[in-house]
Amino acid sequence: MRIQSEFVEGFGTLAELGPAVSVFGSARTRPDSPHYRAGVEVGRRLAEAGFGVITGGGPGAMEAVNRGAAEAGGVSVGLGIELPYESNFNEYVNLGIYFRYFFVRKVMFLKYASGVVALPGGVGTMDELFEAVTLVQTGKLTAVPIVMYGVDFWAGVRNWMGATMVSEGYVRPEDLELVHATDDVEEIVELMCAAHPSVVAASRGAGGSR
Numbered sequence: 001m002r003i004q005s006e007f008v009e010g011f012g013t014l015a016e017l018g019p020a021v022s023v024f025g026s027a028r029t030r031p032d033s034p035h036y037r038a039g040v041e042v043g044r045r046l047a048e049a050g051f052g053v054i055t056g057g058g059p060g061a062m063e064a065v066n067r068g069a070a071e072a073g074g075v076s077v078g079l080g081i082e083l084p085y086e087s088n089f090n091e092y093v094n095l096g097i098y099f100r101y102f103f104v105r106k107v108m109f110l111k112y113a114s115g116v117v118a119l120p121g122g123v124g125t126m127d128e129l130f131e132a133v134t135l136v137q138t139g140k141l142t143a144v145p146i147v148m149y150g151v152d153f154w155a156g157v158r159n160w161m162g163a164t165m166v167s168e169g170y171v172r173p174e175d176l177e178l179v180h181a182t183d184d185v186e187e188i189v190e191l192m193c194a195a196h197p198s199v200v201a202a203s204r205g206a207g208g209s210r
């Protein structure tokens with residue numbers, strides 16, 4: 001069965017991966033934009049710290065993150081999705097897996113992730129980010145750092161969650177703390193390293209920059 005074989009192939013490949021951070025973000029981020037540059041930097045710094053990156057393997061922010069990681073010599077994973085129009089892996093993916101089903105692919109983003117970062121994006125990015133929050137909140141996923149990159153971009157969502165969801169009693173105040181917000185790529189790397197000290201030790205042992 002196709003669905004089952006997608007799970008088997010995905011688990012088989014990603015279980016071998018080593019520590020990696022899933023990074024989501026818009027397919028439409030332009031290469032000349034600050035958000036693209038931030039994505040490259042996120043990929044590069046995570047790779048230098050010893051983390052692989054996992055993206056949707058497509059254009060825009062996904063390409064930026066794969067690019068930063070690959071150019072720094074890191075593991076650069078793309079979990080591609082078959083879409084009604086032509087879609088290929090961006091050229092910076094060095095380990096690609098293709099999926100027909102979005103829901104199988106979403107399991108793969110989180111099952112082996114040591115952390116999650118959301119760059120600015122649209123509904124796809126929101127969907128992937130909030131799946132991570134839901135799974136951590138309900139204890140279905142080991143608590144990993146979850147970071148919104150772009151304080152101004154995400155401010156509306158964060159403020160509304162605090163002012164409306166929390167005050168209506170639908171979200172516990174402490175659950176808001178599951179999600180960090182920053183404009184600082186180094187803070188992302190520090191959060192990931194603090195949660196995974198063994199990665200820091202290994203990358204130091206391998207002559208890593210940290």
Ligand SMILES: CC(C)=CCNc1ncnc2c1ncn2[C@@H]1O[C@H](COP(=O)(O)O)[C@@H](O)[C@H]1O
Pocket residue numbers: 023024025026027028055056057058059062080081083087120121122123124125126128
């Ligand atoms: C130009 C265009 C729309 C290409 C679409 N090609 C795509 N290739 C791979 N993953 C994708 C694509 N579009 C959306 N996604 C998924 O949804 C997220 C981005 O959705 P959005 O652009 O924020 O809502 C990504 O993290 C990715 O996992």
